[in-house]
Amino acid sequence: MSRYVAKRLVSSIALLFLSTIIIFLLMRVIPGDPTITKLGGSIKEVDEATLTQIRSDLGLDKSIPEQYVTWISGIVRGDFGNSYFSQFSVTTLIGQRVGATLLLALMAMIIGLAIAVPASVAGAIWPNRYLNAVLSAFAAIGIAIPTFVIGIALIITIGVELDVLPTQGYVSFQRDPLNSVKSTLLPAFTLGIGVAAVTMRILRASLVEIGSASFVRTARGKGLLRSQVVVRHELPNASIPAITQAGIIVAHLVGGAVIVEYVFARPGLGTLLVDSVFQRDYAVLQTLVLATAAAFIVTSLVVDVLLGFVDPRLRVEAVS
């Protein structure tokens, strides 16, 4: 097992290293001079000496490989450079905002799974035509419905008319856990519906497939209740493909979070991303892209290790 984990770890680190090179080159290919950002767009009125000064402050006068080495050695020390736009370091900016996004993602995940798993199990226990039609419709609409539509509808109904939950902003979790969760409930529910729909689609498909396996027939044959068969025998086996596709669910979370944070005016990483695009703040932008790439690589590593625990065949295959 440890050999399997070590092997996956090494390839993940290699992949992460490769993605730093790609992201770095991508940011250098992008048209537009980052010094413009620093000067607020008024580059024409600035004399040559100031421009050279700023270029050397930002390290842009060095060769591309040199710039890369500076960047990567900073990352290793936890220093992601300074924002081109504001005076803060990228680490500070991200540190201020990561909490709002993490809490949103976590709560959306919990809400999504709390809807998807019981609903999928219910669909498998009672093979009722109408129930399953409703579940399929929910999954189809839940995947297609844009998050801004759910968000705006929730703001109007629960936020403004009923006035029971806050609709804008975020309260820090360290300062006030209860209000922090309260301020995250509406956005998390908005995002959670999409997560539930994606998870349901995957889980229900694999439950149907598992339903015809011989161990399921055996379990039924020895007289177990239908609910026992589904919960104890089908669900654990059906969740393997669902875990494999966790990447799709994480992608849905990350993409949806950008819009949801905007709708609910949350100071999170999604709104930071939108701001950095507006401000052409490439220092922040490249760090956020790298962080996303890292999130996906770590997700797939965790998934593979989890599957290795669940299914011993996989780790034998990977090592040999």
Add this chain to the structure above:
Amino acid sequence: MSEAIVTVAGDAPVLPRSESVFRRLMRTPSAAIAVVVVLILVIMTFGAPLVSPYSPNVSDFDQLFAPPSWNHLFGTDELGRDLFTRLLYGGRTSLIVAVAATVIAMVVGVAWGFVAAFREGWVGELLMRIADMLMAVPVIFLGLVLVAAFGASLWSLIVILGLLFAPATARLARSTLLVELRSEYYVSAVSVGASGTRIVARELFPNALPVLIARASLILAEAIFVEASLSFVGLGIQPPDTSWGTLLQQGYSNLYRSYSYPLFPGFVILVAVLALNALGDNLQKVLDPSRS
């Protein structure tokens, strides 16, 4: 002589099938509804002057934020303009952007996938690895980065959306083509000495087409959604141009004065996305039963 054989093999099954596809599609209720909804949307947006008596840009300052009524079906906006009319005219931008982006995605994606399928060595491997990597990044996220790079004009938006959906199309085109390359008609076309271009253009492409058409419908839906999302955060279509996304954005910023203002653009986007998704899913089932 050889041409005659090849033509029969390639063309014969295509014509009768394309006729029955529409009928088979219309037999499924959800597909029939989707077709009708898409047709209504297209006819109403492009025939907007016939549908609505108002101009999208004429203000009526006595009617600011009017609620929905018979005179103004969807109400009016912050300048007293008819929202229904503005959605019709804005829909033109949204639909044109989506269609143009889908065309780019199909052309780039099919070329990408076909090259990867024919060059199975390291070239194909590399092309597919790149596609996989790009597909792992959430579309909105990649879209925002590309907007940072190329700006948010109408044309750059079309190209950006086209490039966003090319990798998924490439993967589908490759897997479809790999199936066709193992078929008997391909082997016979090669053995009668048909040229490479001819085999691709007259044999392989027509046979791969049904799968690709179904995918195009799904890409259209996603392009409408992503355009709306980018415009919603202010990084898509730029005012004074209007699209469903910019109307949604303006409605959202006036949410506390008029509930109907943000809800109607959102509803229209939802209907368009749902209809095109349903159409794509059903097309897939009808055109290529083996995949569903």
